[in-house]
Amino acid sequence: MAKYTRDAERLLKLLVYILGRHPDELGLVPARDGFVKIKDLLKAICEEDGWRHIRLTHIDQLFLTLSDPPLERKDRLIRARDRENLPDQAEVKTPPALLYNCVRKRAYPAVCEKGINGMGAIRVILSANRQMAKRIGRRYDHNAVLLTVNTRQCQAAGVQFNSAGELFWAAKIPHGCFTGPPLPEEKPSSKKTSPERSSREKQSSPTPGSFILDPFAKKKGGRGKKTSQKRKDGAKKWVKKKMKRKRQPPPWRS
DSSP: OHHHHHHHHHHHHHHHHHHHTOGGGGTOOOOTTSOEEHHHHHHHHTTSTTOTTOOHHHHHHHHHHOSSOSEEEETTEEEESOOTTSOOOOEESSOOSEEEEEEOTTTHHHHHHHOBOOSSSSSEEEESSHHHHHHHHHTTOTTOEEEEEEHHHHHHTTOOEEEETTEEEESOBOTTSEEOSOOOOOOOOSOOOOHHHHHHHHHHOSSTTOOOOOTTOOOTTSOOHHHHHHHHHHHHHHHHHHHHHHHSOOGGGO
């Protein structure tokens, strides 16, 4: 019981620190009212050594055992009651020249055409640290694709960047304002028929896809009824000769 109490106190302190002071240290950007999705919070906590066992039931237990917890919960959202030390989310006039973001591998071709939308959130979360951007991206896709965003081109296109501690966010990153790895080449179909071959097949067959039985056609190799009859006659003669040999007495009996 004492160990459980200590673990619960440690978890509570961690949650208060993350939600009330530095959510950006775990790659989280709260909404303007301070709320964070509980599932995003759990993903971030489970990445830390010593906290990989934390589940939703642990957070539920805190609200059940504490009469006045320093946390607030609303549906699937959670926030700290004391948010005075949260980083302000204000517009940034001069963000770093390059920021990084990750997108799902499956969505990458569409992103190259339409731009970057929020992955798991309404906003596009960006970081000046490549490793932090990869860490955030792996929460949604283990093979997430890392993109490099040119903030100067984005601002020229009318994009507004906002700070969130060590992180940044924007509503959308338009097409042409970021770079990434080359798109995978489409595999050519292995069963392709050249137009010349298909035309020859059509000409050779008067009725493609059907089979016409010709009653006057001979068998392959030019063997007709005469050849088969000769074989039958030869087989009969061979049987007669064999029977005669059996009927004749051996020479030693005569």
